[in-house]
Amino acid sequence: MMEIGLNHYLVLSTILFAIGLLGVMRRRNLLMLFFATEILLNSVNIAFAAISHFYGDLSGQMFAFFVIAIAASEVAVGLGLLVVWFKRSGSIDLETLKSMRG
Amino acid sequence: MFEAIAFYLFAFLTTVMFIITVMSKHALYSMTALAAGMIFISAFFFMLGADFLGAVQIIVYTGAVMALYAFGMMFFDSTRELKEKTTPSLLVFGLGGMAALLTVIIVAAPIVSGNITAAYPIVEGVGNTQAVGMVLFTKYLIPFEVAAVMLLVAMISGIVLAGKKMDVSLTLVEDDETSRLDTEKEKATS
Numbered sequence: 001m002m003e004i005g006l007n008h009y010l011v012l013s014t015i016l017f018a019i020g021l022l023g024v025m026r027r028r029n030l031l032m033l034f035f036a037t038e039i040l041l042n043s044v045n046i047a048f049a050a051i052s053h054f055y056g057d058l059s060g061q062m063f064a065f066f067v068i069a070i071a072a073s074e075v076a077v078g079l080g081l082l083v084v085w086f087k088r089s090g091s092i093d094l095e096t097l098k099s100m101r102g
Numbered sequence: 103m104f105e106a107i108a109f110y111l112f113a114f115l116t117t118v119m120f121i122i123t124v125m126s127k128h129a130l131y132s133m134t135a136l137a138a139g140m141i142f143i144s145a146f147f148f149m150l151g152a153d154f155l156g157a158v159q160i161i162v163y164t165g166a167v168m169a170l171y172a173f174g175m176m177f178f179d180s181t182r183e184l185k186e187k188t189t190p191s192l193l194v195f196g197l198g199g200m201a202a203l204l205t206v207i208i209v210a211a212p213i214v215s216g217n218i219t220a221a222y223p224i225v226e227g228v229g230n231t232q233a234v235g236m237v238l239f240t241k242y243l244i245p246f247e248v249a250a251v252m253l254l255v256a257m258i259s260g261i262v263l264a265g266k267k268m269d270v271s272l273t274l275v276e277d278d279e280t281s282r283l284d285t286e287k288e289k290a291t292s
Binding site: 002003004008009012015016019020021022023025026027029031032034035036038039042045046049050052053056057058059061062064065066068069070071072073074075076077079080081082083084086087092 | 103105106109113116117120121123124129132133136139140143146147150151152154155158159162163166167170171174175177178194195198199202221222223224233234237238241242245249252253255256257259260261262263264
């Protein structure tokens with residue numbers, strides 16, 4: 001209980017990932033969907049850093065760096081697209097994206 | 103002892119902050135809670151001995167990403183209360199959870215069964231930043247360069263998408279159509 005091991009970090013990472021997944025499923029605003037995606041990426045980063053520490057391998061930290069880089073570029077491109085879409089439709093709700101009624 | 107206290111404290115704080123992010127009805131509360139959660143996550147990186155990663159987490163996430171979100175929210179109607187899905191489909195929840203669980207099992211099963219050894223062991227006698235640099239600029243040099251090019255491409259695309267002709271719509275609407283929409287909007291407001 002008092003000794004913090006790898007499993008503690010992995011369980012925490014799983015809990016945070018579940019919170020992010022819940023957010024992705026219940027949110028309707030596209031900006032809030034981006035926030036939930038950030039939570040997902042961060043929870044995986046915790047798992048990477050923990051495994052890197054407990055196995056004495058730096059590859060996990062390297063992958064966490066690349067995940068952070070990808071998250072930064074995702075935000076830049078995603079917000080640009082979101083601004084364009086908001087100018088076009090006046091709303092960033094998911095329902096406005098349903099242009100093809102199948 | 104202190105590590106356990108710090109772990110449980112920050113685990114509780116991070117979980118609460120992210121639950122607020124997911125559940126809050128106001129976009130501004132949600133964004134502030136997300137920024138706080140990012141800072142609390144960097145505490146885990148410091149506890150795990152990944153000092154450089156913790157510093158990068160604070161600088162990139164709360165310095166760059168959250169600032170970008172804050173600027174982006176100026177474009178949107180962020181004071182309005184968010185509407186949520188009124189009828190959460192149980193089928194979607196169940197199938198989504200099953201798919202996530204299946205993916206984890208598929209990916210994790212070969213890893214759990216095999217013996218895990220360190221491919222690039224942490225070098226003894228140097229700090230974390232130096233060890234990260236030694237691995238990043240030898241084994242991971244090509245991905246590092248590719249990530250740099252990807253960030254450049256993302257920056258250019260962000261500028262092109264959001265920065266050109268800030269007052270009117272672009273890329274999807276023709277020029278004459280834009281002017282027509284503007285006159286219609288002026289008629290509607292007057």
